[in-house]
Amino acid sequence: MSAATAVSAENICYSDVRSVANRVAAQLQLCCPHSSTSYPLARVIHARIITSGFRPRAHILNRLIDIYCKSSHFTYAKQLFDGIPQPDVIARTTLIAAYSASGNPKLAREVFDKTPLNIRDTVFYNAMITCYSHNNDGHSAIKLFNDMKRKGLFPDNFTYTTVLAASSLIADHENHCKQLHAVVAKSGTETVTSVMNALVSLYVKCASSPMASSALLMDSARKLFDEMTVKDELSWTTIIAGFVRNNNLDAAREVFNKMDEKLVVAWNAMISGYVHKGLISEALEMFRMMSLQGIKQDEFTYTSVLSACAEAGLFHFGKQLHAYILRTEVKTGGEFLVSVNNALITLYGKCGKVDQARKIFGQIAVKDLVSWNAVLSAYVSARRINEAKHFFEKMPEKNSLAWTVMISGFAQNAFGEEGLRLFNQMRLNGIEQCDYAFAGAITACAVLAALEQGRQLHCQIIRLGFDSSLSAGNALITMYARCGVVEAAHTLFLTMPCLDSVSWNAMIAALGQHGHAAQALELYEEMLEEQIPPDRITFLTLLSACTHAGLVEEGRRLFNSMSENFGINPGEDHYARLIDLLCRAGKFSEAKNVIQNMPFEPGAPIWEALLAGCRNHRNLDLGVQAAERLFDLMPQHDGTYILLSNMFATAGRWEDAAKVRKLMRDRGVKKEPGCSWIEVENNVHVFLADDTAHPEMHAIYDYLYKLVLRMRKLGYVPDTKYVLHDTESEQKEYALSTHSEKLAVVFGLLKLPRGATIRVFKNLRICGDCHNAFRFMSMAEQRLIVVRDGKRFHHFRNGECSCGNYW
DNA sequence: CTAGGGTTAG
Numbered sequence: 153m154s155a156a157t158a159v160s161a162e163n164i165c166y167s168d169v170r171s172v173a174n175r176v177a178a179q180l181q182l183c184c185p186h187s188s189t190s191y192p193l194a195r196v197i198h199a200r201i202i203t204s205g206f207r208p209r210a211h212i213l214n215r216l217i218d219i220y221c222k223s224s225h226f227t228y229a230k231q232l233f234d235g236i237p238q239p240d241v242i243a244r245t246t247l248i249a250a251y252s253a254s255g256n257p258k259l260a261r262e263v264f265d266k267t268p269l270n271i272r273d274t275v276f277y278n279a280m281i282t283c284y285s286h287n288n289d290g291h292s293a294i295k296l297f298n299d300m301k302r303k304g305l306f307p308d309n310f311t312y313t314t315v316l317a318a319s320s321l322i323a324d325h326e327n328h329c330k331q332l333h334a335v336v337a338k339s340g341t342e343t344v345t346s347v348m349n350a351l352v353s354l355y356v357k358c359a360s361s362p363m364a365s366s367a368l369l370m371d372s373a374r375k376l377f378d379e380m381t382v383k384d385e386l387s388w389t390t391i392i393a394g395f396v397r398n399n400n401l402d403a404a405r406e407v408f409n410k411m412d413e414k415l416v417v418a419w420n421a422m423i424s425g426y427v428h429k430g431l432i433s434e435a436l437e438m439f440r441m442m443s444l445q446g447i448k449q450d451e452f453t454y455t456s457v458l459s460a461c462a463e464a465g466l467f468h469f470g471k472q473l474h475a476y477i478l479r480t481e482v483k484t485g486g487e488f489l490v491s492v493n494n495a496l497i498t499l500y501g502k503c504g505k506v507d508q509a510r511k512i513f514g515q516i517a518v519k520d521l522v523s524w525n526a527v528l529s530a531y532v533s534a535r536r537i538n539e540a541k542h543f544f545e546k547m548p549e550k551n552s553l554a555w556t557v558m559i560s561g562f563a564q565n566a567f568g569e570e571g572l573r574l575f576n577q578m579r580l581n582g583i584e585q586c587d588y589a590f591a592g593a594i595t596a597c598a599v600l601a602a603l604e605q606g607r608q609l610h611c612q613i614i615r616l617g618f619d620s621s622l623s624a625g626n627a628l629i630t631m632y633a634r635c636g637v638v639e640a641a642h643t644l645f646l647t648m649p650c651l652d653s654v655s656w657n658a659m660i661a662a663l664g665q666h667g668h669a670a671q672a673l674e675l676y677e678e679m680l681e682e683q684i685p686p687d688r689i690t691f692l693t694l695l696s697a698c699t700h701a702g703l704v705e706e707g708r709r710l711f712n713s714m715s716e717n718f719g720i721n722p723g724e725d726h727y728a729r730l731i732d733l734l735c736r737a738g739k740f741s742e743a744k745n746v747i748q749n750m751p752f753e754p755g756a757p758i759w760e761a762l763l764a765g766c767r768n769h770r771n772l773d774l775g776v777q778a779a780e781r782l783f784d785l786m787p788q789h790d791g792t793y794i795l796l797s798n799m800f801a802t803a804g805r806w807e808d809a810a811k812v813r814k815l816m817r818d819r820g821v822k823k824e825p826g827c828s829w830i831e832v833e834n835n836v837h838v839f840l841a842d843d844t845a846h847p848e849m850h851a852i853y854d855y856l857y858k859l860v861l862r863m864r865k866l867g868y869v870p871d872t873k874y875v876l877h878d879t880e881s882e883q884k885e886y887a888l889s890t891h892s893e894k895l896a897v898v899f900g901l902l903k904l905p906r907g908a909t910i911r912v913f914k915n916l917r918i919c920g921d922c923h924n925a926f927r928f929m930s931m932a933e934q935r936l937i938v939v940r941d942g943k944r945f946h947h948f949r950n951g952e953c954s955c956g957n958y959w
Numbered sequence: 960c961t962a963g964g965g966t967t968a969g
Contacts, residue, residue, distance in 0.1 A: 353960085389960035396961090420961040427962095455962040494963040525964035553965050560966065588966040595967075626967035657968035692969045725969080 172206040180215050191223035198228070210236070214246040221250030226259065241271045245279045252283030257292075272303070278310050285318035293318030309344045312336055316350035320357035326369060329358050349386045352376050356394030362620060362650065366398050374403070389417045396425030420452040427456055432464040451482045451489045458495035467503040474499075487517055494522045501530025525554050532561035552584050560592035563599055571596030572605065587613070587621035594627040601913040601940065603635040604834045620649045626658050633662030636911040636938040636945060657689050664697025666945045667954040672697040673706060688720050695729035699736060700944050702958050707733045728757035735765020736958070740774060756785045760792075767795050775799050783815075790816070790823045828892035828914040832903045839895040848899070856890070856898045863928040866951075871921040893922045893939060901933055909936045917941050918959070927951050 179197050183190040194216050201208055213232055220229035233239060233247055244267050251260035260283045267276070277300045284293035297315045300307065307315070319332055333351060341347045355373035359366045377383070377391045388411055395404030401422075408414065408422055419442050426435035439457045442449060454477050461470035474496060482489050488496070493516050500509035509530045513523055524547050531540035544550070544558045555578045562571035575593040578585060590613055597606035610628055618624050625648045632641035645651070645659045656679045663672035676694055679686065691714045698707030711730050714720045722730075727750055734743040743762065747754050759778040766775030779796040782789065793816035800809035816823075829838040839846065846852065860868070893914050900910035918941040930937050930948035937948040947954035 349960090386960060391960095393960050415960090417961050422961095424961065450962090452962040457962095459963065489963095491963045496963090498963065520963095522964045527964095529964060551964095556965050586965090591966045621966090623966040628967090630968070652967090654966090654968045659968090661968060687968095689969055696969075729969095 172200060172204045173208070176200060176206070176208060176212060180212060183215070183219055190219045191225065194219040194223075195228075198232070210240065210243055214243055217243075217247055218250045218253075221247075221254045221256075224254060226251075226254075226256070241267070241273055241276050244271075245276050248276075248279040248283055252279070252286055255287060257283050257287040257289060269303075272305075274300070274305050274308055274311065277305060278308070278314060281311065281318065282314045285314050285321070288321055290318045290320075290322035294322075307339065309341055309347055312339060312341050312344075312347045313350045316347070316354050320350075320354040323354060323358040324361035324363040325358070326364055329355050329369065329372065343381065345380070345382050345384050345387065348376065348380050349384070349390055352380075352387065352394070353390050356390060356397065359394070359398045367400070370395065370398055370400060370403070374407075377407075385415055385417070389415065389421060392418050393421040393425075396421050396428075399429070401425050401429060401431075414447070416447065416450055416453065419447065420450070420456060423453065423460075424456045427460040427463060430463070432460050432466070435460045436469075449480070451491050454480075454482055455491050455495040458492070458499050462495075462499040462502040465503060467499070467505075470499045470503070485517075487515075490516060490518060490520050490523060494520075494526050497523065497526040497530065501526060501533065504534060506530045506534045506536065521549055521551055521554075524549075525551075525557065528554060528557050528561075532557055532564075535565055537561055537565045537567065550583075552578075552586060552589060555583055556586075556589045556592055559589060560595060563592055563595035566599055568596040568599035568602070572600070572602075587618040587624040590618060591621075591623040591627040594624065594631045598627070598631040598634040600836065601635050601829070601831065601911070602836060603632075603637065603831055603911070606631045606635060622648075622650065622652055622655065626652075626654045629655065629658040629662060633658075633665060634940065636909075636913075636940055638662050638666045638668070638945075651684075653684050653687060653690070656684055657687075657693055660690065660697065661693040664693055664700060666947065667700050667956075669697045669701030669703050669706075673703075686714075686718060686720075688714075688723065688726070691720065691722075692725060692729060695726065695733060699729060699733045700955065700959070702737060702956075704733060704737045704739065724752065724755055724757055727754075728761045731758055732761040732764060735762055736768055738765075738769050740765070740769075740771060744774075754781075756782060756789075759785070763792065763795055767799055770799070770802065772799055772803055787819055788821055790821050793821060794823060824915065826892050826914065826916045828896040828912055830896045830900045830910070830912050832900070837896070837899060839892040839899070841892050842890055843892065843895055846895075846899070848902070849895075851902060852895055852898050853890075855902055856894065859898065859901075859929065859932065860925075862932045863925065866928050866931055868925060868928040871924060891919050891922050893918060894925060897926060897929065897937060897939070900937075901929075901935065907935070909938060911938045911940075913940045915942060917943060918946060923953065923957070923959075927953055 176197050179193060183193055198216060200206070213236060217229045217232050220226070220232065229247070229250065233243065236243055244263055247263050248260045251257070251263070260280060264280045277296065281293045281296050284290070284296065293315060297307070297311065300311070316332060316336070319328065323329060332354060336342055336347060336351055352373050355369050355376065358364050359369035359373065373391060373394055377387060380387060388407070392404045392407050395401065395407065404422060404425060408418055411418060419438065423435045423438050426432070426438065435457065439453070442453065454473070458470060458473060461467070461473065477488075477492065482492050493512055497509045497512050500506070500512065510527055513519065513527045516523055528540055528543055528547070531537075531543055540558065540561050544554065547554060555574065559571045559574050559578070562568070562574065572593060575585075575589065575596070578589065590609060594606055594609055597603070597609065606628070613619055613621070613624050613628075625644065629641045629645055632638070632644065641659065641662045645655065648655060656675070660672045660675050660679075663669075663675060672694065676686070676690070679690070691710060694710050695707055698704070698710065707730065711722065711726065714722060714726070727746065730746060731743050734740075734746065743765070747758060747762075759781045763775055763778040763782065766772070766778060775796065779792050782792040786792070793812055797809040797812035800806070800812065825840060827838055827840050829836050837846065843849065860870070893912055896912040897910055900912060904910060918939055923946065926937050926939065926946070926948045928951065929935070931951040939946045939948070944955070944959060946959070
């Protein structure tokens with residue numbers, strides 16, 4: 153009988169109270185507290201009770217209260233409860249349990265406090281302790297446990313089990329475990345399986361705290377487990393999952409192998425352990441063994457294995473798996489369980505098949521939050537930021553994860569302002585901001601070079617206790633470096649409590665971008681000594697560091713060692729950096745040789761690197777060849793046209809230069825306008841070439857004019873040839889123009905306190921004349937001037953630039 | 960006790 157038919161029964165008239173009672177009891181049988189149809193049914197029953205004058209027994213009221221709480225209708229629940237003349241302890245316990253299950257520990261506590269002391273019993277305390285435990289408040293649970301013992305009540309098995317579970321939420325030290333272990337040992341419950349399971353679980357949870365010794369605690373957990381006389385399924389899976397979570401995996405495998413009848417849960421724990429550790433082939437091997445042994449797999453198995461495929465980019469295998477599980481039972485009503493669909497969305501999303509992912513999403517009848525988030529992530533990782541934005545706005549419900557994805561999506565696609573705006577909006581909406589959200593916001597600051605905002609976020613991170621977070625810490629390293637304060641990045645790196653390969657890569661990249669190639673290489677050596685395996689990104693950053701400093705020999709050595717010593721095959725991006733390195737050093741024949749011997753056809757990154765090198769060395773012939781390939785490969789890319797026309801202009805081939813410009817116009821290619829910005833008193837001031845929009849422009853030009861006179865006395869000669877090397881305004885290419893970076897630096901000189909470092913940021917590569925001018929400015933003004941351009945940093949001090957005029 | 964959605968490095 154469905155709820156709908158039960159509801160229509162409302163119209164039937166019942167003459168006596170007994171039949172009402174029977175009817176109510178029958179209807180309540182239909183209610184499952186979590187079902188969405190139960191609430192309307194409960195309303196009908198409630199109404200029937202009121203109109204009939206029937207006085208239901210306590211258990212009927214308790215059940216109705218339960219349904220109301222679980223459908224978040226607390227007012228009705230309270231009304232019912234208040235209608236009970238003298239609610240007994242069972243009614244009160246039910247209400248507490250109901251509030252607990254609906255995530256309202258405060259309301260539960262109100263009921264608890266209003267209950268007369270003399271009727272509080274052990275079960276009543278258990279309910280409140282469980283409530284705290286389920287709502288992640290370990291401290292209150294333990295407080296209540298002690299309170300209960302002081303009142304002379306005897307904790308039972310259930311109390312110990314819950315208190316141990318609650319303690320595992322907060323235990324971060326060996327001593328916590330030992331103390332509770334002693335309490336349990338004294339209680340006479342150390343043979344009760346559920347209590348011992350909870351104790352093992354406590355050790356396991358504590359072992360994953362950064363403050364505790366993981367190995368020691370897992371040893372204790374293992375010893376406890378071995379001593380247990382009666383082990384149930386939970387015991388086995390707790391210890392296996394514990395070893396999996398705490399990274400010892402071999403130990404997990406050892407226990408797993410000892411299991412007589414290996415449970416699906418245990419298989420699943422092993423598989424997910426391998427997936428999370430990146431051991432994809434091991435995960436798939438276990439999956440294969442499972443299939444061969446005919447063990448029935450469930451949705452946990454499939455979601456883990458699908459995520460393994462997504463992680464490893466095994467699109468083909470994933471698709472086969474998709475077909476395979478179509479024949480299985482992870483379906484309801486002909487459709488996959490939503491979790492399996494979600495894993496499929498992620499698989500297709502991670503393999504770049506965003507539209508396929510979107511299609512699966514569209515076919516899901518009952519989507520959950522994970523489904524929405526998976527599609528959002530697919531759009532973001534495909535850099536389809538506009539679609540991501542629209543999708544995000546359409547989401548019926550957004551959790552902190554969705555906001556985080558969107559914030560970092562904006563940041564990664566250079567929409568720093570949008571990212572920060574969303575982060576603030578998230579805060580206004582009262583959404584909890586975890587370290588991941590902060591990491592996204594900090595990346596937005598790095599994009600904008602908003603140092604002050606970044607610093608403020610850093611302070612908040614410390615205040616909130618996220619300062620040991622890897623994601624936040626790693627983002628901060630990059631933020632400080634990209635805001636020009638590489639020293640702050642380094643200090644942070646040295647003081648972080650734990651580091652991962654991302655931290656090392658970030659710091660190596662930071663040093664490289666600032667031209668400290670030697671230090672970057674030293675750090676790399678240290679990384680190897682610390683047994684952190686370098687990855688493909690480590691080598692990308694190292695090769696860039698070598699390029700910035702012109703260390704050809706070192707770069708070549710590193711390039712060769714990546715495949716010889718670390719088994720990493722160089723990708724096109726690695727080759728592109730090698731070409732860059734060689735070309736900037738003028739070694740064109742070697743570069744051509746590398747291109748000819750590459751294991752794949754050269755793509756745009758290779759030709760771009762070659763063209764950049766040709767520009768620096770005025771190798772027009774080769775430059776034209778590279779540019780022609782680029783015109784084919786990416787006809788809409790503005791940089792190629794600008795570079796080539798400048799190269800022609802430098803060589804005096806004005807007609808060719810004009811031809812390239814015309815080609816650009818004919819193809820409708822728009823040049824990205826150059827702009828520079830500087831942060832002054834927490835405000836970002838943006839300048840374009842020949843800008844007149846800034847309110848203090850008069851003072852800026854005035855100061856610049858006088859400053860140039862002083863610079864000339866020190867030997868500065870404005871280089872008019874760079875006017876032809878125009879990187880900013882196409883229209884005024886033959887006119888004398890003032891580039892945006894000069895305006896920004898001069899504004900900084902006017903506004904920032906004496907002696908303060910000037911930090912200016914530019915979206916494009918710095919112009920040659922500006923570069924020269926800043927050397928003299930740093931001398932004339934006795935200032936440190938730091939400029940970040942599209943590629944790297946320049947530190948101007950006493951007339952010299954850190955790049956050694958090589959960029 | 961197990962799963963599906965996040966972050967940071969170029």
